[in-house]
Amino acid sequence: MTMAVTLYRVAAFPVAGNGGNEAGVVLDADTLTDKEMLSIAKRVNYSETAFVMNSERADYRLRFFTPTVEVPLCGHATIATFNLMRNLELIKSDDLRIETGEGVLNVRILEEQVELQLSVPQFGTPIDPQEVADVLDLDKARLLNYPIQTVSTGIPEIFVGVDSSDTLAKLAPDAERIVTFCRKHGAVGIYVFTLDTRTERADAQGRNFIPLVGIYEESATGTASGALASYLYTQGLLRKNQYYFEQGYALFKPSCIHVTIQTDQEHVTDVHVGGRMRFIDRIVGFTPEK
Structure with missing residues (x-):
């Protein structure tokens, strides 16, 4: 039986409250299989859906799925996820470390936005x-x-x-x-x-x-x-x-x-x-x- 989840739909980088890039966010994804995450992302049908999990290496682990494939990192879905978690009062620190397919990166929670550290170009x-x-x-x-x-x-x-x-x-x-x-x-x-x-x-x-x-x-x-x-x-x-x-x-x-x-x-x-x-x-x- 497929597990039902709570899905948040949000958009990162909007202009004056409009536009932005939509992302699906599942905040409690530890028990989901790869197949289930891909299926959820396919049904959501946004460019990416983020799945938040526990991590032994960082404060959180995030996995990202397009409707067709998993990708190692997604900037807009990360920004959307941690803005959402801040608004839901789920974050206890303004400086976080997140585990991604690109390694462990830093996220900074600011008063009006969220910042994600990217890899050196x-x-x-x-x-x-x-x-x-x-x-x-x-x-x-x-x-x-x-x-x-x-x-x-x-x-x-x-x-x-x-x-x-x-x-x-x-x-x-x-x-x-x-x-x-x-x-x-x-x-x-x-x-x-x-x-x-x-x-x-x-x-x-x-x-x-x-x-x-x-x-x-x-x-x-x-x-x-x-x-x-x-x-x-x-x-x-x-x-x-x-x-x-x-x-x-x-x-x-x-x-x-x-x-x-x-x-x-x-x-x-x-x-x-x-x-x-x-x-x-x-x-x-x-x-x-x-």
Whole structure:
């Protein structure tokens, strides 16, 4: 018999109480099997669902499932989970350690948001711009004259700069071509960004295509935002310590992601992504079966 759970549906990184990226959260998942967690995530049908468990290595263990596969880390689901736990008064400390598929990471509970420490960025070799333009069905002239490469702060994604918000908005790449391209280059998805932002506060806006894990496009991606800040700093496009990124507008889910980095002048040595949460609902007795 499949165990029924209490499912919370929340969204991380909302703008003015709207938008954000939805996540399912199950707070007491120790007795669930891998098959049950995947089935629950499939029925929830958000980009990721987080399952909270006890840990012998940290304060909590989190596992993350898309509708099709388990992934080692999910930034927006982590931000959503710990905003939720704070609101439910389940957290006894403002500084936590969480066990994930990417190792043990730090979570900081602030007054207005939650911050997640990401892994130190890893950079891949440059990719041929024409190959990327073909995959995106885009005129090569629209690409920024900066390296296109894989960057990972937990989840590897390929970062591609384009010239304008209009170019970004018009993208409609083929999912199968993205999957083939990402497999070839060892990445989960393609994150396309522009420095032409919708608001004065933002430093860049992006769109994240990740059909390889069953999601055509994601409305707010914490790990990719940390990698984008690392890319912008390392490539010299925008050197600062705090970044604000827009995402999700093409999906009518406006999102704002805050990233803080530390550096030794030339290299990024520490990355934190932060944001708020929008509560959607709570479902008692949720099971994989409809």
